[in-house]
Amino acid sequence: MGILQPYKKYYPVDYDYVDALPEGWQLLPNIAIFRERIERGYENEELLSVTIGRGIIKQSELDKKDSSTLDKSKYLLVYPDDLVYSMRFRQGASGYSNYKGIVSPACTVLKFRKNIKLNARFYYYMFRTDFYKNYVERYAYGIADGQMPLRYVDFKRMYSIVPPLEIQNSIVVYLDNKINKIEKFIRNKERLISLFEKEKEVIINQVITKGIDSFKPMKDSGIEWIGAYPEHWQLLKLRFLGVCQNGINISGEKFGYGSPFVSYSDVYKNMTIPEIIEGLVSSSSSDQIAFSVNEGDVFFTRTSETIEEIGFASTCLESKPNAVFAGFLIRFRPKKNILIKEYSKFFFRAIIHRAYFVKEMNLVTRASLSQELLKGLPVLIPPIEEQVRIAKYLEKELAKRNCIITKAQKEITAIKEYREALITDLVTGKREVPAAFSLTNPGSEVHLDHETVDAYSVNLEDN
8 A cells, every 4th residue: 555554553353354453443333333313204305315336416416317206205314424325235335425315215324323423434435345345245135136225223233443533534534535536537547438439439430431542432322320432332221231030039947058148248339249158048959040140140139228228239250059149139140242240340330320220210218129120221331352451440440449448447447446445454444544644734635624524523412
């Protein structure tokens, strides 16, 4: 952890997730620290949500439809500085509230016990660490993985670390400062990735509609989203280029053995079918013929939440012996010498095709792609030798950008691992906050006056 050093003295602790604590720190059962807040009948208060990534936020800040019930009389009241967790605690759905509002009755609201003065944000950080989420799993139960409810009656039997308040405050100041910088770093890297992903889309669209040769004669396609294209190319509907086929419908008990199986997830957001198809399914020899997966096949997802989420294509670059594909996919098998596999994986992945589906689909709730709709897709077909050149050009150009994207993704992964290790080491007492972050040191990088410190702290009376 760089400049972060261990505390000078520790004492042994006999418990699962910690074996020693700094002198002056305690390990206490949650029942000695927290009480459950159960206050209902405040349906006019603002609706809050407990999220995995952002903690507790206002429902109005979510970019999705409000799915809460109309009757909010049983919703739980939350005060500023309360801690709240949901059934997805194990996935990170817990947080510290900056607001007064109400949350779903499926959540648990925590307040500190009477006359206990602690820093709620310290426990916000502790609850979201991997070690505490794994600890929660031992006490939670249910049938849905990741959504096993942790009742307060079980939560109170768990233990939490309690450092002296001034140390809690110093840790929170330090982590707030560091985490803000880390989050800014992640956002910048994510923006970089987004920009290069967009650039890849632009390059693909440009090349598959205009080619890579300049000053060639062009002609108008008569299609708004395609525009002009090289006059020596062909423009044909997909129905004239090959055969479409829906996949095999198989019941759940037939999974787990037999033939390799191409699933929705193998196609969605992939440019090529994975080398190893992990799914297996029981199939007959006739199934393996009718629903086979051959080199050069292109797959489309039949249904998605939106047109933007349709898996437009995933080209199988190698034959998969005895493999079959799922019923919620459409396989397009091009005729020989029409489209080569290296070109088609770029062409069908291009986002310009979304305009066709927007125009032709009668959307109600989901984007449903039928064979008939797919067969009407306009396809630009360069000569075979030009398809080869285009594919090689795109492989080279996209590889440059993919290297930058991969590097940024690795940096994000590394900084997230550092963030987890940093929080864990500080809240468990393995490392000490530098003296420069002392709340009373005027030369510290972040200085808090007493009013700000008090705002961080909690002293709630019993109701």
